[in-house]
Amino acid sequence: MLELTSVTHIYGNGTRALDDVTLSIPKGMYGLLGPNGAGKSTLMRTIATLQTPTSGRISFGEIDIIANPERLRERLGYLPQDFGVYPRVSAYDMLDHMAVLKGIASASERKATVETLLNQVNLWSVRKKAIAGFSGGMRQRFGIAQALIGNPELIIVDEPTAGLDPEERNRFLNLLAEIGENVVVILSTHIVEDVADLCPRMAVLAAGRIQLEGAPLDLIQRSRGTVWAKTIARDDLDATRERHEVISTRLFAGRTIVHILSQGDPGDGFTLVDGGLEDVYFSTLAHSRRAPVAQAA
Ligand SMILES: Nc1ncnc2c1ncn2[C@@H]1O[C@H](COP(=O)(O)OP(=O)(O)OP(=O)(O)O)[C@@H](O)[C@H]1O
Secondary structure: OEEEEEEEEEOOOOOEEEEEEEEEEOOEEEEEEOOOOOOHHHHHHHHOOOOOOOEEEEEEOOEEOOOOHHHHHOOEEEEOOOOOOOOOOEHHHHHHHHHHHOOOOOHHHHHHHHHHHHHHOOOHHHOOOEHHHOOHHHHHHHHHHHHOOOOOOEEEEEOOOOOOOHHHHHHHHHHHHHOOOOOEEEEEEOOHHHHHHHOOEEEEEEOOEEEEEEOHHHHHHHHOOOEEEEEEOHHHHHHHHHHOEEEEEEEEOOEEEEEEEOOOOOOOOOEEOOOOHHHHHHHHHHHHHHOHHHHHO
16 A cells, blocks of 8 residues: 655646645556646656655555655656657667666576566567667556556556557557556556556646545546536537536537536526536536635635
């Protein structure tokens, strides 16, 4: 279990990127959902011990990770949002090199590790090719392979599916799902479907605060009876926004489908729909923009 208690991070320029974040993250896949600038990367880097929070406590099992970051690092696998430079060395050699850095000194143990991982992420056939020539999806699968070196107990993946085409995204998510239920896997993303497809628990982070936490199915259940939809002409959108609490809009065949939040029948020809996680997410964001402090309390 990873426990965060009142974690706040204020950057040198005064930006309060994390504001009193308290979370308990159990084993299994955990989704951290939030828009750009919400503070997700700051939170991921903080948990990965790459930066120290301004205040608050973080523990992983028995380990106080702020006091003993090196103990966490031995158990951590991290795929950052921007993996950085993609070298002209082969996937095999790079993974072998990273295994050395992770402390696997024995050549035979390293060979077994590297071969297993390349197979697991389906890069065995291209193991001799330079990573610089890999597609986005291949790079992300390589990123997961390096994160899995040394059997980590805590795995952090920051925005891993951004920019992947649907087939690559599916492949990558299946790979994450296989990693297992015996480790903590935190998936940070702004893509609702990533969380809906994979995570038994999730939190929504916006403006540095946890706005919502729970099991996606429960959260969807709780929103039942409050999400209404209607197809309108695009020109009518402003008027609709004035009259109703619009949580999302989507174009379909040149028309606009609006979803609104209403505790009772809003009239105007809206029909009740079975809301999904996207509705839960967008209504949470709408609330947080209106009353950030009250919502997060
Ligand atoms: N080094 C820094 N110095 C000052 N402000 C920063 C720094 N890094 C991030 N921020 C600010 O902190 C806030 C949170 O940024 P962060 O990158 O953690 O968000 P994010 O949810 O990961 O967004 P994105 O997906 O766009 O990276 C933003 O307002 C950002 O501008």
